Amino acid sequence: MFPQKRRTRLMAFAAAGSLLALTAACSSGSGDSDDQANDDGTPSGEITVLTWRTDLVEDGTFDTYVEEFKAKYPEVTDVKVEGLTDYEGEVKTRMNTENYGDVLAIPGSVTPDQLGDFFEPLGTQEEIGAEYQWINDKSFEGQSYGIPVVGNVQGFVYNKRVWEEAGITEFPDTPEAFLEALQAIKDNGVEIAPLYTNYKDGWPLSQWDGWLGAVSADPDWKNKIVESDTPWTEDSDYGVVDGLIYDAVAQGLTEADPTTTNWEESKRLLGTGEVATMVLGSWAIPQMAAAAEAAGASGDDIAYAPTPVKVDGKFHSVAGGDYNLGINVNSQNKATARAWIDWFNHESGFSESQAGLSPIIDGPVPAALTSFVEEVELITLNPAPEGKEALFADIDTASGIVTTDPKFRQKNIDDARSGARTKQQIFDDLNAQWAEGRASVS
Template sequence: MKRSLVLAAAVILLTGCSGGGGGGEAAPQQSSGGAPAKVTLEWWHLSTAEPLKSLWAQRAKEFEAKNPHVTIKATVLENEAYKAKLTTITQSGKAPDVFASWGGGVLKQQIDAGLVKDISADVADVLPNFTPAALSAYQLDGKTYGLPTDIGMVGFWYNKKLFEKAGITEAPATWSAFLEDVKKLKAAGVTPIALAGKEKWPGHYYWAYLAMRIAGLDALKQAASDHDFTKPDFVAAGQQVKALADLQPFQKGFLGAAYSTPDGQSATVSNGKAAMELMGQWAPSVQADSGKGLGDDLGFFAFPSVEGGKGSAGDAFGGGGGLTVGTDAPKEAVDFVKFMTEMGNHSKAVEAGGVLPVLKGEESAVKDPNLKQVATMLASASGYQLYLDQAYPPAVGQQVNDSVAELIAGTKTPEEVGADISEVAKSEG
């Protein structure tokens, strides 16, 4: 990663460094008879699509083969079900032994609740292997609470043939040009955008990116402190989301659509029924899993700049994924997290197009041309903002998702969006 991204990520995400030792295969506890004590690890993750679904299952089998006393019990859920189930179990004061995390404010709340293990000493020997930007979401106050498995950015994935049909010869660089392209697509009889309105989190990407472009990264950071999302630039972001929604750019029934189902957002693009979707670096694999896939007709472009905005067009929005360890988990849980993120294991997921590099020197493993483009943009990003529904405390992130969904549906005004998010942020503050 280039230093510009690392420094920018540090502005948004708290980073740190740690000391200590650890590593290697699991050193089992001995039972009274001298044999290793049997251990079952509860592992929760949300990689329901190929190639990760199979790759992660294979890694688990390999770990069990190296550590015969360990059995890994995987719970694999799609995004919304995962968040709901994890919230339920953590509210009861428990956590799985190993579980997927996006880091940020949600992880901080879990740490504050005493649910996540400080693994600083155990992973100190491998920390230098990771890019600082990827690692930063899992570090707080100089301590490490997880290891990253992916990092990336959200942008527009589009169908080149449908753009050609509408007479669009190049990706829009500005928001006004983007809105004009939406009109061109509609005029050509093409559904411009697929959206999983039912799940809400994909819709928050639009408001978040427009807030970044109009208000700037510093304004989002300031709002996290002063809990005020009613400022003119945030209202302006909402107004632009409304301007897009007023064009009726989304597929029929989008308010009831999920993301990864056979009739959801991803499949709608994958099957050529919509020209584009605003989604993260995992989009190609989910498209291939949920629909026919676009092959060479799939393209990618960054979220456009907004004329007169305070934010840089080079600022990226997104995040990745990582593995954290429950406070009461056995030591084998940490060993499994380290095993999953070893170069020889993790680079196979990069080569397969399932994730982007989090380890130094993995860049050459990226084979897909679109993902190479994402990785290049990410490496040269001028700033970085974690997903708002992860960067902020859970209740605030959920309110962002809910309010933006209502804005897109036409039941809430841009001003009401800012007021409602501010109210929750102040109550959580």
Template sequence: MKKFGLVLVTVFMTVALLAACGGGNGGNNGGNAVNNGGNAANGGSNAGAENAGGSAGAAEGESTEGGDISGTITFLTNRTDMIDKEYVDYAKRFKEKYPNAEVKFEAVTDLDKTTKIRIASGEFPDVVLIPTLPNSDLPKYFAPLDDLGLNDRIYFKDYKSFEGKVYGISAGGSTTGIVYNKKAFADAGITAIPKTLDEFYAAAEKLKAKGIVPLASNFKDQWTLYPWASELPSSIAGNANLNNERVNSDTPYTLDNPYGQAMTIIRTMYEKGYLEPDVNSTNWEQSKKDIASGKFAMYLLGNWVIPQVIESGTTSDNVGFFPMPYDNSGKVNVALAPDWGYGVNKDSKNLATAKAFVKWMVEESGFDDFAGFIPVLKDKEAKVAQLSEFNSFSPTYIEAVSDSAETTEVVNKAQIVKEALVQEFVLAKDPQAILDKYNKQWAKAKKAVLK
């Protein structure tokens, strides 16, 4: 693990212990993936096609951002649930700091696809969450953010950077694991958290016997399957660069490699009846209520979902979080990933205001707490109490890396949607045939791109 990762994990451990003592619950709703899928495609937490610390004053903002903070800007977001609610307060507070400026919010459910289309058209909002583009393309569309005075204060600085310039700043960080209802576990007679895959299946069997759906997959919504296609394979491999290493092979998907191993687990869960009774009619919003009530027991998702479950009808102390055991070794790696990154349209008519908004979102909005994120600011403590339990299992954190330009180009050429691969693999009579299909697409695209 890199030194950065070790330092960050140390911070998480300290933060989690402090949070446990303080009893914080991490806010209300949250997460990169709300309604349309998180940020796991590029090694982080984006579904879809692969491809509040110290605050600077207005005077500093105006000088570092190179212009007057005035005019109206628009922020394109995936948080449809915050429109006419929390975003109203955000707009009010931003205007209180910058009286001559105004921010409007536009929310979409298919963020990655929609943002790409808008960018390709040449017309896109002032501030967006950067979609799955190669980092080499970032200067074509986005303004550098190095003048915000944040570079030395944040994690994941290089995640959305190119040639030494920062073009995107993550909204927060997350790790992936099993979010579970403690009462459901107790009702099923589960007295110890599973530390091996066999123990995990055994716990699922107990839940099923009690009439509790063991794992909410939200299979139909597709985007929720991202951990099985990215985070979990990287964890199994102990290699954050797994996605990029696919360019070295014409057959990156095999039954016995980390991709096949991860997808075989959810296929097994499906075959044993441990997922929803009808995976083709699942509902994301309802599932949060069902996890909260104990009708469903578990999610495999990031810590960002914890506040959403709590807000859906339970208490913080009824929600737990532990690493997903993917084998029987008793040891586990977990992915550590940045969320969507804020980016500023380089052609914004109010560039200084757009940059000031990004800085305000990171430093003052409180969105990271609200969303249940691990803060991107190095000197800010996380508010997600469940991280204390998670870290008590001593997982090894695997720090995410960006997909390379070559990997992104091959994925786009092959038109591979990793969550669709999971769906097909789980439902297929012959899963090997599905892998053969995707390997064929991959090899053809690779040959065309990497000449």
């Protein structure tokens, strides 16, 4: 690309993400690497892989992946894996340089029209879509830049024992029933947080976005709100999600002090029953079960439920890709980077180990989700129409809401705790900002 265009994109990216000052990256596996693949494209040399799964780095799982990958490709000298705790924040900062690994999960803050500035095209949507599903989110103008590592269904993870002890034996099927279930848990006479927000870490609040589309059972919900000035209403997808968060906090159904939450500790709390519920994708099931076992509780207490809304008498859950792996456009070893992505999806066993759906078309459904998919109708969100791939992100950024940034939900939680704004006032303010963003973009 032209250097001037690259610089413009970097500046825009920094402004949109409120990045820190430029810092030197510690990755040695990208732009400045001398290791190259063989002339015939055979993977060789070394690459650096950035991952958000610090737990799998620490417990040696990634060491096993690397050994197996190198066994298949003996000319690969090394795969350096860096686990980043604040993945989104650290990667956004490193993307101000050219050194952000060779393979990495594409941050949620990268807008569709920025994909080509930071990531190598992997093939056309038609080519990649013949093998993999859920690729539309990281595609632009017919090119795919990312491939998901696992497919998730969306709903909430909960401690089944705690729910049953509170007398709840059926999935709540309305937002009101969900709040009633949380209240029943609170009234059961034990010190339990019915719902844990993970406010302090921030990123878990974005997991509530997994309910968007399931509330209305509409795979086009996102394509419709770009044509609306009022996405936040009592019965809209955003209104139900953000209204439910507000009500749960305002009614005292969440942790006592959200400013002191801790993601890693929350896994143990759910496993031992000190927390009853967290809104997370199905990827969380094995992590919570493992934390329960490590704490001396039963992993069988961890269960999964759909978005608490029925449409036409059915529960719905959005099925989609988790993080998408992409290749740094500045990588000096793109052949090996691509080999890692394909090997990871086909041969590592990652999706099965994470109780997730395979990103490969017609891949297996894990045992942990078999009964779930029998009771719930899965929907996949439709891509934006051609030429409008970046419209949602453009409006979102122009509005100043930036729904990919957990700060907007943290503010709503603050207001629910303090009473500074009512739920309707929050909706009115968000709609006004959204309308201004739409007008600006149009």
